[in-house]
Amino acid sequence: MEEKVLKDKLRLIEALFAGAATAGERDAAASALERIRKRLETSQQVDPPLEYHFSMLDMWSRRLFAALLRRYGIRPYRYSRQRHTTVMAKVSKRFVDETLWPEFQEMNRILRAYLDEITDRLITEDIYADDSEPEIRHELPGRTD
Numbered sequence: 237m238e239e240k241v242l243k244d245k246l247r248l249i250e251a252l253f254a255g256a257a258t259a260g261e262r263d264a265a266a267s268a269l270e271r272i273r274k275r276l277e278t279s280q281q282v283d284p285p286l287e288y289h290f291s292m293l294d295m296w297s298r299r300l301f302a303a304l305l306r307r308y309g310i311r312p313y314r315y316s317r318q319r320h321t322t323v324m325a326k327v328s329k330r331f332v333d334e335t336l337w338p339e340f341q342e343m344n345r346i347l348r349a350y351l352d353e354i355t356d357r358l359i360t361e362d363i364y365a366d367d368s369e370p371e372i373r374h375e376l377p378g379r380t381d
Contacts, residue, residue: 283328292321296351297344304340 292298298321302312305325314322327336360367 280328280331283330285326285328287324287326288332290323290325291319292323295321296347297321298323300344300347301340304336304343308336 290301292301301323305312305323305327308331310325310327312323312325314320314324318324356367
């Protein structure tokens with residue numbers, strides 16, 4: 237649970253850093269962020285990183301996942317000839333199970349809902365209002381079965 241607490245603190249400090257009005261506030265937030273990242277590195281020595289292969293369904297999910305990895309100081313990559321929706325990363329199992337994957341799933345769910353809503357609205361308002369499913373026909377043309 238220690239790592240989850242550290243991750244939560246990281247998020248708070250990142251928020252403080254983003255909203256800092258003075259140079260002193262930014263310096264304090266940056267120092268706190270660096271201290272927590274060092275503690276995270278230490279905790280990874282107990283649970284060493286493994287190479288993970290993540291397969292995303294689409295480029296939106298891949299971009300979100302890569303951004304989450306980078307936010308935590310993890311460099312996403314893929315090998316040549318892997319699909320563009322593949323993301324490789326060296327990450328501790330505990331971090332994946334307790335933080336990264338649950339956070340990604342929740343953010344991806346929200347992103348999908350948002351993209352679906354925008355797509356539906358654009359189609360019905362700007363292209364054509366009838367967004368019903370196409371009819372289902374029970375025979376393929378040219379088949380005489």
